[in-house]
Amino acid sequence: MDFSIVESIKNVIGDSSVSKPICLHEPYLKDTKALDYVSNCIETAWVSSSGEWVEKFESKLCEFTGAEYAIAVNNGTVALRLALHLCGVQPNDEVIMSPISFVATANAISHLGAIPHFVDVESFSLGISPKALSKLLNEVAEKRSDGVFNKYTGRKISAILPVHVFGLPADIFSIKKIADEWDIQIVEDAAEALGSRHKRKNDFIHCGLSGQIGCLSFNGNKVITTGGGGALITNNKKLAIRARHLSSTAKVKHKWDFYHDEIGWNDRMPNINAALGFAQIEKLENRLKTKRELFIKYQKEFEKFNNIELIFETKNSISNYWLVALRFINEKSELNNKCINSLLRESHAKGILLRPLWRLLHTLPMYSDNPRGNLSIAEFEEKRILNLPSSPQLL
Numbered sequence: 049m050d051f052s053i054v055e056s057i058k059n060v061i062g063d064s065s066v067s068k069p070i071c072l073h074e075p076y077l078k079d080t081k082a083l084d085y086v087s088n089c090i091e092t093a094w095v096s097s098s099g100e101w102v103e104k105f106e107s108k109l110c111e112f113t114g115a116e117y118a119i120a121v122n123n124g125t126v127a128l129r130l131a132l133h134l135c136g137v138q139p140n141d142e143v144i145m146s147p148i149s150f151v152a153t154a155n156a157i158s159h160l161g162a163i164p165h166f167v168d169v170e171s172f173s174l175g176i177s178p179k180a181l182s183k184l185l186n187e188v189a190e191k192r193s194d195g196v197f198n199k200y201t202g203r204k205i206s207a208i209l210p211v212h213v214f215g216l217p218a219d220i221f222s223i224k225k226i227a228d229e230w231d232i233q234i235v236e237d238a239a240e241a242l243g244s245r246h247k248r249k250n251d252f253i254h255c256g257l258s259g260q261i262g263c264l265s266f267n268g269n270k271v272i273t274t275g276g277g278g279a280l281i282t283n284n285k286k287l288a289i290r291a292r293h294l295s296s297t298a299k300v301k302h303k304w305d306f307y308h309d310e311i312g313w314n315d316r317m318p319n320i321n322a323a324l325g326f327a328q329i330e331k332l333e334n335r336l337k338t339k340r341e342l343f344i345k346y347q348k349e350f351e352k353f354n355n356i357e358l359i360f361e362t363k364n365s366i367s368n369y370w371l372v373a374l375r376f377i378n379e380k381s382e383l384n385n386k387c388i389n390s391l392l393r394e395s396h397a398k399g400i401l402l403r404p405l406w407r408l409l410h411t412l413p414m415y416s417d418n419p420r421g422n423l424s425i426a427e428f429e430e431k432r433i434l435n436l437p438s439s440p441q442l443l
């Protein structure tokens with residue numbers, strides 16, 4: 049083959065790498081009123097926890113996702129930790145997740161003293177494979193009066209934590225069906241999936257709203273950013289009230305009395321960060337449209353390579369295309385990893401900072417002894433996937 053992949057990337061995003069390296073996803077504030085809103089925050093000196101912009105941002109999140117409740121917090125990791133705690137995950141419990149995710153997903157489980165139990169993915173969405181999940185539970189799990197237990201480790205399996213990888217919605221309805229059969233709760237890691245939806249009969253349901261709680265991240269590289277930040281979204285009023293309570297030191301509301309009725313956290317998003325988020329969520333629809341156009345442009349450009357495909361949404365879902373993912377599909381699979389490595393070297397030398405898939409989580413030192421099912425699909429996919437620059441402002 050004579051085409052150059054790096055040249056093709058440049059055909060799509062232009063050649064600004066000459067002046068400055070191009071990252072995978074960068075914040076963009078120029079088309080927003082962020083400066084006005086943040087100035088307002090500074091003028092009122094109301095820059096810290098709670099405040100008008102937090103409320104406005106949360107209500108905009110509800111409007112955009114269709115969630116009944118949104119609770120803004122410090123970051124996505126904290127959102128996951130709090131959500132799992134609210135769903136009853138206790139120290140020494142197991143939580144089922146796939147090994148393809150940013151490390152924060154597994155860390156949030158560990159922060160509660162619980163243990164990630166790894167299950168395989170499906171190639172298409174890179175999310176938990178319903179088939180593998182069902183097989184794993186049938187093999188290791190046992191239903192008892194006080195919950196579902198791992199027969200081999202003796203530990204309780206208290207939640208399933210699907211991730212919507214790169215904004216591609218996982219097969220959540222199939223996963224939910226299995227979870228319901230076993231009576232295990234679902235917390236969704238929708239950190240990368242703001243704007244991604246599943247099709248349900250005649251309407252769409254936003255990622256994060258099929259289980260008990262969904263978690264979003266507004267880290268600097270996500271679709272919108274609050275500098276650092278995250279949120280829980282849910283339709284469950286009780287969980288929402290407890291999330292708000294526990295994220296604000298479990299203080300019982302009173303004008304002067306500092307009475308706290310349990311051990312809480314200080315997880316709240318500061319007002320000044322929420323102002324930044326509000327400015328971008330006003331532009332989100334447009335931004336998602338542009339990201340989709342960028343994906344389509346990449347897809348057309350890459351049609352000429354017969355050993356490459358771009359990973360696209362299933363027909364029953366809408367992806368926000370947070371990070372466009374390229375997959376090598378060489379007949380000889382040994383070739384895939386070679387292609388990835390040489391492309392990484394070439395693109396980095398030319399200022400386009402492509403990135404391979406994260407290291408599979410069960411290969412990291414702190415998770416190498418964790419319980420797991422057969423992970424052969426994840427292990428196969430790891431060696432042939434790479435992300436392309438995906439900021440909407442590149443178009």
Ligand SMILES: *Cc1c(COP(=O)(O)O)cnc(C)c1O
Pocket residue numbers: 123124125126149150152153211237239240265266267276277278
């Ligand atoms: C970004 C991310 C997180 C963590 O979010 P932070 O805001 O960085 O703490 C969790 N899970 C996934 C899949 C992510 O991409």
